[in-house]
Amino acid sequence: MGQSALSILICSAGRRVGLVEAFYAAADRLALDLTILACDVDPEHSAACAIADHAFEVPRGDDPAYVDAIKDIVRKFNVALVVPTIDTELLQLAQSLNAFKELGARVHISELSVIEVARDKALTSTVFAKAGVPVPQTMNEAQFRADPSALTWPVFAKPSGGSASRGLAVYQNIDDVPDRFDEPMIFQDTLEGPEYTINMFVDQSGTLKCVVPHIRLSIRAGEVEKGRTERREDLKEIAQGIAKALPGLRGVACFQIIDDPRFGPRVIEINARFGGGYPLADHAGATFAQWLLEEVCGLPPTANDDWRDGVLMLRYDRAVYQG
Template sequence: MADVQVNNGAKSSLNVLFLGGAKRVSFGNKLIAAGQRLGIDVKIYSYELEPEVPIALIGGVIIGRRWSAPDVLDHLHQVVGAYKIDVLLPFVDGAISIAGAYIATYGDVWSPVVSSGKADTLFDKVLSAREFEAAGLDIPATYTGGRPVFPLIAKPRRGSASKGIEIIEGINEFKKISKIADEYLIQTYYPEREEYTVDCYISHRGEILCISPRRRLEVVGGEVARTVTVDYPELTKASEEAIVKLGLRGAITLQYLRDLQTDRLMLMEINPRLGGGVVCSIHAGADIPGMILAEATGGVAEKADQIRPGTMICRYFEEAVFNV
């Protein structure tokens, strides 16, 4: 675990509001445990659309607005005041820009997020691919016109959790997608591939405190179900390059693929939030919950230097029961 230092004058309790953290019970428990180590009483709330969600097992559920609602920032501000919230943690793509916009507008809480403008760019796969290319980062070739070379992959430009992705094998499939091409990022598809996630944490001062690569072994509904930390120096170096060139801050999840035929490593996308499988990196020694709490209380968290490769998690279903 990272050596975390907390200011002596820091609060002895923190109220943390998850944004869309309905299923993040495991991470919530890790955050509470980190608080106990640091002498901080962590209370968890989650901003949701319905009360019957698993996070209710360990925290309070606050009924909120949709991320697209015109009054979402005003309502969130009311919630922050009513529940004396200290920290915002977004867990879904739509909540990232909301957290950034809230900080920029009100500034009365802390959150490990990029600016709302950067979040909007990264959420748009077409814009983010352009930014990655402009920064000189290696990505799959993007189709921009002319005769297509198959196979291709088409991803909804503002999609998430692997929803709506199409593999294009031939001209007939391509013609269907090309009619609405502006709604997709279309790139070369590599059928023989390995996929990797990299859990990162960058302090508000720009210090890279954690880079933890893990291989995605099984994905269910867009979320990793089995994953294992790996010792992959090339991936660590590529991730550090991306962080520095793009000026990233806070909790970041990078997605890479490796073409098994050429051994080429390519950046697919960046989610400026905690990933669902981040608990694997935490079990391997990346004390990201401690880093979050240290920064939230004005303290200092040193770089995690002993992240163990070969730590695997297998996620499973467990019931949260409600009487409705």
Template sequence: MNNNILITSAGQRVSLVRSFQKELKKIYKDGKVFTVDFNPSLSPACHVSDGYRKVKRVTDKSYIDELISICKELEVRLIVPTIDTELLILAENKDLFLREGIIPIVSSLNFIKKCRDKRIINEFFVENNIDIPREVDKNNLTFPFFIKPFDGSLSKDIFIIRKESELTPYHFSNEKLMFMEYIDHDDHDEYTVDTYYDKNGNLKCVVPRKRIFVRAGEVNKGVTHKNEIVNYVNNRLSKIQGAIGCLTMQFFFNPISKRIIGIEINPRFGGGYPLSYLAGANYPRFLIDEYMQNQDISFFEDWEDKLLMLRYDHEILVHNYLEENSSVSNIKIYDQVK
């Protein structure tokens, strides 16, 4: 029986790979966590995984066939995607994987489309009684305000406009840009909330983690908080049709007024998830139990409050490195943390 897991677009997600390795070994002694990446020989996560493969870009027409072939060869049972651009194509082709006994941990196509369009996810928030930033009238501007694309990621095309002189024709000509209320960071804390939804779309865990410092779009310093956001999400999003696995939700929270503002939902593991894992929210184990052991997941709230994560750079050294190496890795590596 296939008891292996594949993490796609592995990149620098070393902690995520290791968490899956640790949890999988507890259940399946011979289970392996493989990785794929467009450039695996330069991916730290690929070198700490149990083996890797090189894949074409997700936009390549042969990507799905190639991924299925890799999964069959490596006897993969679960696929865990990690970047937004993979989600749509995996959801569109989910049945192709299921026919081969391979389970992509990806939400329904309909829900992913909602998450990928910030205009639609705003409607979703409103329908579920979640406050959102107010829309700013382009013909009657009040400063400051915030501009972002409805389909953006990685902080591209995001602007804080504090005065009229900062506006350019580009801001008005680009139809993808949304003009929104500016949420002042002096008054509001920014939270990523790691949630887990079971295969029926039922909420099973909520972990708010405050984003203290962000580097290159990923949390570098953060802390878990059992605050008002937990009940806020529990009461409003206890079930999401089509949602499965880890969903990272972005909220702003005013600790004085207690206003909570929904920003976006990313239906995948976020870069800062390792903090929630180390706090006790064991989503890799939830996935293994639910999809490989066919067990039900109970609601979990016994995770550690006020756990601070401080990240730092670390080295993965690859000996006898060969460029363009695309085979399953058996290269000896040196990792200072044992």
């Protein structure tokens, strides 16, 4: 049974104007009366909250009170779909799926086992390598300090639970490595070459329906600023390998690859959520937002892999005005 009116909630909305606009456009194509709610720790200064129909202040995604705040919004506005957008909120939401189901809401999130892998880069490397997904050689800090010659220098280091390019470092030799770190780290061979984001959509039955790679021509604050879609079968095969390695993956996910001329394409991380570069895939015809609305509303599914190759995105700053 389809429905013509529904409310959705975009969490940690921040600057995700493109994502909000993608859902509005999808609703227009489906002739849905869509109300978009948005929440953030500082909604007054969130551009995405400003263009949504309603905005709410909530605690940080890792605050124990976060889930209850989201549930209150869902309950009050009869929200049908909750869309998280940052890593820190995923674990709590994944642990609370039954509570949201009781309220009649679907949370756009994969199974807890997938979130646990995606949130731990060391575990990501282990799980993918075991499944035959190409990843760089990876060590935790204890392994690295025990045998630093096992990696090819210079060595790349990053927090195992980091995101948005936080805490990244390249060390030329062992003397450059700090004696201690404030959080768990992983150490890898330093990769060189073009970097790609691959957006993928897995339907409710667990079938991988769409794979959209784009080359990251320019990056700002960890997100693609300039990018171009590229249809590459080798990257699609890697996405298929990831879907098999993570059978609980559902909905939208994205992963990053560096195409190193020495090692070949290597997966460096995965995000089990909408990525910041999703608007490029959407504009190229991979309308993940529409496919999610179709699933929630019980409409005939149209998910497909017929997107446009060579679509170029050039982002720029745009202002939202109030008052």
